[in-house]
Amino acid sequence: MRRENAVWIALLLVGAAALLWRSAFTTEGMGREYVRAVPVANGQWTQYDPATYSDYQRAEAAAPGQAEYQFSLPRTLGLWLAAFFTLAIFSFLFGDNPIYKVAEAVLVGVSAAYWMVIGFWDVLVPNLVGKIWPAVVQAWAMPGLSGPEAEPSPSYIVALVLSVMLLWRLAPKGGWIARWPLAFIIGTTAGLRLIGFLHGDFLVQIRNTILPLAVIEGGVFDPWASVQNVLIVVSVLCCLVYFFFSFEHKGVVGATAKVGIWILMITFGAAFGYTVMGRIALLAIRLEFLLDDWLWLIDPTGRRMAALLTGGGLG
């Protein structure tokens, strides 16, 4: 075990050395981020838009020492951080390890707070405070609020009361009061979903299944379309039989249910095939990030050398 660790550490060191060498001592370089300084609000402050290395090179070639396109140290560090996190998560594939645990801990902490911040600025401020005391929000974070939307909506006080009841859980006594908002949520969910699924899914799917078994298009019998319709109708019915709870799967019911499960398996196979596609694409984009954005090994969109070679004619 210790020997294996030593091998790994040695490999990691070699890799790190190679990265340093590539970033510092080669002509290609790697992992640098550039920005374009854009003055905002009559130059009161500057906004830094992302720029490419070739933007920078072009600007430097035109006017050496210009200030519009700049190398950005914080974003370069960010890029390396992102690359580290990417590799850290990938390392779990080999086995649980301290680097993965660090990435996992950061992910849990950052994401929990991330959603809290979103909930605060995107829900609580506009939809709770903004509905009950619009003037407060308007004077503070949402100066654009105006017109009929800036009128107070007293009904939201109910939501406020329910919120306070929910937070009562944090109080030392009377935590059961939080059951009231919970009961409200569960009750309204049950009501809304009952209606929603019945009207949305249920009726629509029955309606879409009502197809003529014989398709006659312009007076001519269309065998393929007819076979397709027959297959759809029979398949739906067989699958429905599979879901019956009242009968054991024996005899005629059993045989029909068997066909039903076959159809379901084909459905699952199709979903599997489609999902594989999607997942591979996800991996591809992460590897593109490592090869393109970080290592600068490939440049399919001409952000570096290609744009320079063709004089920026790609845009």
Next chain:
Amino acid sequence: MSSSSKGKGSTKPWIAAAVACAAFLVPALAAGQGPAPPSNLTASDHPWDNGTRIDLQWSPSADDASLLGYMVRRRTTTEDAFSVVEIVPAGTSAFTVSNLNREAGHLFQVTALGANNVESTPVATTAPVVPTMEWFDGTRLWFLFTLILLCGVVIAFIVLARRGKPLTLRRIAGLEAIDDAVGRATEMGRPCLFIPGILDMSDIQTIAGLTILSRVAKTAAEYDAKLEVPTSRSLVMTAARETMQTAYLAAGRPEAYNPDSIYYVTDEQFGYVAYVQGVMVREKPAACFYMGSFFAEALLLAETGNLVGAIQIAGTAQPAQLPFFVAACDYTLIGEEFFAASAYLSGEPDQLGSLKGQDVGKLLVAAGIILGVLGATVVALTGSTFIESLVNFFTGTMLT
């Protein structure tokens, strides 16, 4: 009308459309070759609606046979120009304008649209009509009927079951395995893991998952097995704690209930998976239950669970994730089976009665499909207009 709308250089897109329409009609009108206009245009409130529709009726143009259709336009009393609502086919003499503002009076105009898009002189309503809102939405009458029918059979069977009507049900393999899995975890001295999906309490699958949790927790309390429930929503954590507490009480072991075993991780899907995956490889649970709404994390969790050698039982109504659960777990509850699980596990008569009600619901669906398909087939083969109107009524009115 053409000149009036042309004069308004408004940026409203529909006005722009009207302007464009009008602009190329001007020469034709000037030439005076338009078809005969429709007549007797009347507008009245659409009955039994939510106050957004007005019905129009008119007598067809004398040139009806040669028309491309009728152009329907509308404006509110505060607007200056008419805007196009729809072009309806020739032979039509009525149209319901929908999506109207309830607070405003509306005026309408209909023209006959002849060949080469030549419009007749318009016929217009003079008195503004305000759509009114009735207390019942008539478009949803048949839906109400369906709702009462389906809920009725479920409730009827619950009542029958309470009165002691014996009920037989087929077995579902995954459910019988739950007790065994908890038992095995106890023997091995390893914990059980219950994942109630990643959606919030506003999803019915989460609620169904928690009803299953209440049975699993009861079994765990009886066996004295350690049950851990990481959640990705704090409301689900709150509800899961109440659920577990109730279950431990029902098992007669309230003192064994530990609220810390149900904890919130993060709302972020992949942050949650990263954490749970870590818990799995470090604590090596002997049994994993995935009951709720799952997305991409389904396979991540199930493959990790497989790596640590856990018995895995999954239940979800997310069709996209079912293949992965089917492939990677020992047992999977598919769609409706998942909703039926808590009733099966409880074994209480009123719970089981609801399942019978669902079965009758499926019979009704099958009957409806068969009747509809037969009707549609007869229409296709014979072209019977009577049956066609029946089928259209069934699919277009009853099933909307």
Next chain:
Amino acid sequence: MKRTVPLLITSAGGFVLIVAYFIPFTQNWGELAAIWFDILAAVAFILGGGNLLKTHLKRMSDRVRGWGYSGIVVVSFLVTLFVGLAKVGVNPSPQFTDFAWSGQYRQMGGAFWYLFQYAFTPLTATMFSLLAFYIASAAFRAFRAKNLEASLLLGTAFIILLGRTFAGVALTSWIDPAVWDGFAYFTGLRLENLTVYIMSVFNTAGNRAIMIGIALGIISTSLKILLGIDRFYLGKD
């Protein structure tokens, strides 16, 4: 009080929304309930964050194995929360330069954006991409043609996998009326066409049946909750 009132709230809330659906005057109550739910869910973040802190601080004070990682959780949580709520590094909106808080909290260049861009995104996206690997290992381990059902699943997956790439198209492109007239009747067997048939016939039918079943399951689950037969969420007195 502790169990009866919540039960009443549940039933009343649910049934009112069902009835409201049919009455034009109240049709938007469902939406209002959904917005309220969202507010509650946002408030619940405070509950969740509190629980997260409590769990990890306890682990640190108990010095359980790996408590250092709990420290990382707490620090990254607090830092993100602070920079997000305080809008660190965020400039005011250009239209409202007098309002110091008018800028967007996720403005490019702000500290919160930085964390999003360089920690949140790579971490979540990479976690997601692990699926590609797990699919490969599941394919090797679990997809065995043990019986007819498993073989159907496998076969379909095969056709889709092939039919959705250039390889599948190349494999059956010889079924072409230009090659032999008789092939005109068999172009449906070309992989890319077969894929479409499977999707539009069997996949559609299977998903339809599943959706109908689920709707029925939801009806009965909802009814059991509204009628108070399922009351697992009520806790003890």
Next chain:
Amino acid sequence: MIEFIVTQWWLVAIVIASLIPLAMRFVSGGLLETLRTLDRRWIFLLLLWSVLIPIYFIGVTGRTFPEVPSVLARATFDEIDRLSPGDSVLMAFDYDPASEGELGPMATAFVRHAAEKKLKMYFMTLWPIGPQMIDSTIAKVITADFPELAYGRDYVNLGYKSGYEAVIKVIVTNLRELYTTDSRGTGVQEIPMMEGITNIQQMKLIVNVSAGYPGTKEWVQYAVTPFPQVRLVAGATGVQAPLLYPYVPRQLPGLLGAIKGAAEYEKLVVDAYLGANPHPKYLEALRRMGPQLVAHLLIIALIVVANVVFVIDSRGKKR
């Protein structure tokens, strides 16, 4: 190909070196036995190479596989293509960075197509992280290649609203109840292209890019089902697409499924508008089809090998 191997010899060396231990195990442990007990990490490694090498190859050589658009991709293309300049289109981008690999190219192509057609674009999202996706797509296509399009006149970003499908239910009849400002905080009454827009039924088309819930299914359920005149086309992830087929074509006239759908649509847009030498950013999906092909073949091979071993083993047991 040979030139690639020669110039990129170091990559070839790494790949071969990484697979030597596996080959040695096959030699020493026997083919069948090694396959039976194969550590899943070897499979992970094979998959890594099967995706990484094509990316690198395509990245260096710039070559892509040809693409034949399917019926549905063409239908999606036609839905947008038949619109006239100035028609309003709702661009509902319901996805996040996690799905960008599949959906980013679709979003790019949709916006490019709409910009070419001079349509008015109304961007919105039901996903909290959606605004970033909208901003980056706008920057990538409109700001970079259509600088003449003005914010507020030709396109507007209405931003994110919480409330899942409830948002759709509200805005389908009353947009302004929820959208009082755009994502920049400007009141909607000050935005020229919002004038006269009171609900999304007025949109000539809704283009939805969807990664899950809430997404296309909710748009169908709450916008198209109650208001059948609403036209909707969607680009969905591979996971979502099969679930949406039941809605095709009645509720959903056009659907792009996964990266393949994106590549097909990209091909249609490029052929129709971008000429012979398109900027590589509009070929993203076409490039990603390369790793897709190799990885698919690997997964098929894995299933075949596993089943061959399974058949041999079960025959052995029967004897």
